[in-house]
Amino acid sequence: MTWDTIVVGGGPAGSAAAALLARGGWRTLIIDRAHFPRRKPCAECINPAGVAALRRLGVLDRVMDAGPARLDGWRIVSDAGPSFLGRFSGGVHGIALPRETLDAILLDHARDAGAQVRTGIKVTDLPRDEDGRVRGVIAGGEEIAGRIVIGADGLRSIILRRLGLLARAPRLRKLALTAHVRGLPDMRGCGQMRARGRRCVGIAEVGGGLANVTVVVPGEQAHEVGGHADAYFDAALRECGFADAQRVDDVLATGPFDCPVRGAVADGALLVGDAAGYYDPFTGQGIYRALRGAELAAETVGAALRAGDTSAAALMPYERARRRAFGPGERLQHVVEAFVSRPRLLGWAARRLDRRPQLGDAIIHATGDVRPVRSLLRPSLIAQIIV
Ligand SMILES: Cc1cc2nc3c(=O)[nH]c(=O)nc-3n(C[C@H](O)[C@H](O)[C@H](O)COP(=O)(O)OP(=O)(O)OC[C@H]3O[C@@H](n4cnc5c(N)ncnc54)[C@H](O)[C@@H]3O)c2cc1C
Missing domain, CATH: 3.50.50.60 (FAD/NAD(P)-binding domain)
Known part of the structure; x- marks a missing residue:
């Protein structure tokens, strides 16, 4: 046939x-x-527009029955220390599940x-x-x-x-290591992205007491992982200060x-x-x-x-x-990516965005596909970037 x-x-x-x-x-x-x-291999977060797409497909109820974690925003923590929180508003949120x-x-x-x-x-x-x-x-x-x-x-x-x-x-040669972890502190409904040099660690609760941790290693450091993805991942967890965290499955690696x-x-x-x-x-x-x-x-x-x-x-x-x-x-x-790959630039941006929460929220809404990217070009937001 x-x-x-x-x-x-x-x-x-x-x-x-x-x-x-x-x-x-x-x-x-x-x-x-x-x-x-x-x-x-995935950080397992579905942004608000993805949630809406699941609803249109007629499958959201089944997904919600599986007990995903709710995702109300993201905290971006730069290597230099400054961080900012961008939150979804207007009744929308993301979800995360394995x-x-x-x-x-x-x-x-x-x-x-x-x-x-x-x-x-x-x-x-x-x-x-x-x-x-x-x-x-x-x-x-x-x-x-x-x-x-x-x-x-x-x-x-x-x-x-x-x-x-x-x-x-x-050309974008990075290596991602991802696994589920138990025993992280309460993330209060928000995912976290922690930069350390050009390495980045994403953390999000995915329901059932588990969190997804994804360590993104820049290409030039990938040799440090060698054939020891599990050990490299566990060390990255400890460096984040999660001494009590336990990895519950094998580390999956992917790239570029x-x-x-x-x-x-x-x-x-x-x-x-x-x-x-x-x-x-x-x-x-x-x-x-x-x-x-x-x-x-x-x-x-x-x-x-x-x-x-x-x-x-x-x-x-x-x-x-x-x-x-x-x-x-x-x-x-x-x-x-231009900001994430330049730790000093990311630190500068995080400091600015922390003082201008409206701008951080606008970026999170654009990357969450809730508002069009052109919404970032509103004069009031541009003024906040410049001043
Ligand atoms: C580290 C990392 C973190 C990410 N985090 C997020 C996130 O938090 N949120 C988000 O929205 N996106 C995230 N993504 C992206 C997201 O994972 C992908 O965009 C998404 O999975 C794409 O779905 P897909 O159906 O196109 O492909 P996939 O989900 O990759 O599915 C492809 C399917 O094709 C099958 N297949 C492959 N080759 C063959 C073949 N030759 N014959 C038969 N079957 C085949 C595979 O088995 C697989 O089931 C992340 C990606 C990475 C790498």
Whole structure:
């Protein structure tokens, strides 16, 4: 049989896209190389816009039943000492829960919506027609036919590479070490980002008495981790002053932190989530973009299938919608990275933002995708930056 859509990857992007397409009546298959529930290196915070996307998808109640922690804002602590707190307001907040739980819920939701799910099978290639159009996937050594392939296979996407859409090799060479920890002090509903030199430690409660701790090591220090990720992580915890904290699982390591793409559509295929381009996850927008990107993709894919035209030209509305939706946020991420990678600049900014809470809140709302990035350009805020 020929599937209407084959979704490669059952993370947030793939599961959300598959749920929406299956609900629209399209024969949808998800293939993931992992067996669920599975862990995924991530700081596990969903920003307020991500929470709203889960509500639109009809899965928020199930996620809330899993007991996530509530996230009311972020405290950024610079190496030099100064820190600032940015808080969400207006009745919005984020949540945090283990990806093991979140992703399994999302995959079940796609299954319940009518998608078929095959796990433990790796997609290795994209067969093509004579005219170059993708006509399905090779998975577990077999060809599976599909009218449109959705590449939702994450940071090291094979679909992105097979489509030839990778713009260049990664440059933002950082290593992230992440694990769950018990016994941290009460975080009072806020996540923390602590800079130490160019290293950064993110801490967020994820429910059930656990916290996610993610240590981001700059590329030039990555050799210090060597093959001893657990020991390096535990030492970083102690340096943060968490002598009573206990790590409850193995440390997961991942990197690099950028994956620039030339585009997100091709004849018979498109990319969504991290596979469609990726830059430093510091601002915690990845899950929102995976879910929102899935909504945009499902709209265009549904229209293309109805029209019987799955060419790159027919899928271009998705590419344009992505640029409009995520372009400003990506530019803001580059600005944030410029501060995070320069400890003195971060210290200067933290001191200023501590004295101007309105400005800190505005930044948190923009990175939380609650307000558009252009809201930071309000004259009253610019005056606070300058004066
Ligand atoms: C250190 C770190 C911290 C982060 N913290 C946050 C945060 O706090 N908040 C936030 O919003 N975002 C965060 N992110 C980003 C976030 O994790 C991603 O943006 C998000 O997971 C993207 O979802 P996705 O569905 O595109 O990909 P993924 O969640 O990576 O899912 C991809 C799926 O594809 C499957 N797959 C891969 N290759 C194949 C193949 N060949 N065949 C079949 N299946 C395949 C994988 O098994 C996986 O299940 C962080 C990222 C990192 C690295």
